[in-house]
Amino acid sequence: MKHIIDPLDLSVDEITELLDVADDIENNPKKYAEICRGKKLATLFYEPSTRTRLSFEAAMLNLGGSILGFSSADSSSASKGESVADTIRVISGYADICAMRHPKEGAPKVASEYATIPVINAGDGGHQHPTQTLTDLLTIRSLKGRLDDLTIGLCGDLKFGRTVHSLIKSLSRYKGIRFVLIAPEELRIPDYIREEVLRANNIPFVEVEKMEEVMPELDILYMTRVQRERFFNEEDYVRLKDSYILDMQKLRAAKPDMFILHPLPRVNEISTEIDNDPRAAYFRQAQYGVYVRMALILKLLELEVKADD
Ligand code: CP
Numbered sequence: 001m002k003h004i005i006d007p008l009d010l011s012v013d014e015i016t017e018l019l020d021v022a023d024d025i026e027n028n029p030k031k032y033a034e035i036c037r038g039k040k041l042a043t044l045f046y047e048p049s050t051r052t053r054l055s056f057e058a059a060m061l062n063l064g065g066s067i068l069g070f071s072s073a074d075s076s077s078a079s080k081g082e083s084v085a086d087t088i089r090v091i092s093g094y095a096d097i098c099a100m101r102h103p104k105e106g107a108p109k110v111a112s113e114y115a116t117i118p119v120i121n122a123g124d125g126g127h128q129h130p131t132q133t134l135t136d137l138l139t140i141r142s143l144k145g146r147l148d149d150l151t152i153g154l155c156g157d158l159k160f161g162r163t164v165h166s167l168i169k170s171l172s173r174y175k176g177i178r179f180v181l182i183a184p185e186e187l188r189i190p191d192y193i194r195e196e197v198l199r200a201n202n203i204p205f206v207e208v209e210k211m212e213e214v215m216p217e218l219d220i221l222y223m224t225r226v227q228r229e230r231f232f233n234e235e236d237y238v239r240l241k242d243s244y245i246l247d248m249q250k251l252r253a254a255k256p257d258m259f260i261l262h263p264l265p266r267v268n269e270i271s272t273e274i275d276n277d278p279r280a281a282y283f284r285q286a287q288y289g290v291y292v293r294m295a296l297i298l299k300l301l302e303l304e305v306k307a308d309d
């Protein structure tokens with residue numbers, strides 16, 4: 001049984017197959033409408049979510065399956081002190097697969113050690129968010145036609161932004177990838193990403209503070225919000241929250257075929273005036289999240305359908 005806890009739990013070949021199936025799902029949704037009839041997905045969300053939880057639920061419903069779960073720790077028996085290990089042992093009897101989001105790094109990994117169903121990490125603290133990465137890879141491949149030979153700018157809260165950590169890990173396996181890491185000093189990527197992922201794999205990268213100076217180089221600009229919920233004090237958050245605001249003025253220096261991604265939710269970091277620019281891809285990105293999660297559910301339930309069937 002396979003769990004998805006880290007973006008590297010899937011090989012590059014497995015990711016290619018998943019993205020191919022996701023493309024096929026987008027183009028032939030009816031072919032997939034009954035495949036999960038009788039199967040149940042549990043969404044165990046100990047932390048707030050709009051896209052991840054609802055796109056997982058939409059994915060299972062689109063496949064003809066059913067859903068159950070909770071959307072906050074307060075509405076589950078975690079509020080009475082139940083452990084993740086006990087919860088997942090119980091849920092394993094209620095569902096065929098589960099997606100778990102938890103504020104503690106490593107909680108979905110612990111769950112996977114006690115589960116008898118596949119566990120998908122739907123975001124653990126400031127650590128990893130592998131299904132957002134699948135969404136991002138599908139979006140980039142759909143927009144640019146490739147996942148190699150790209151200069152990827154990542155901007156904002158690179159310290160706490162788990163989507164950034166997972167995306168760097170995953171893209172580091174493709175050839176010709178160069179990262180431009182745009183963050184204030186206090187929100188730079190964690191040391192383990194810099195040393196164990198980038199330097200260990202000889203991936204070219206630069207770290208800068210100003211967005212304007214690097215804009216013309218980028219093929220993708222991946223914006224992130226400053227993660228208020230991970231700060232120890234409100235003063236630091238208030239000081240850093242508007243470090244970057246992408247507006248039309250700054251976008252003028254970008255390539256005409258650069259795309260702007262954002263895992264969302266957005267706070268202030270992308271001006272709404274950008275939303276109608278053809279390069280703004282963040283709402284399309286959220287839609288791709290449904291297709292790729294459908295493909296992932298099929299794979300983990302071993303109900304794979306080849307894209308060319
Ligand atoms: N991108 C993402 O994880 O969004 P949610 O927090 O709304 O799930």
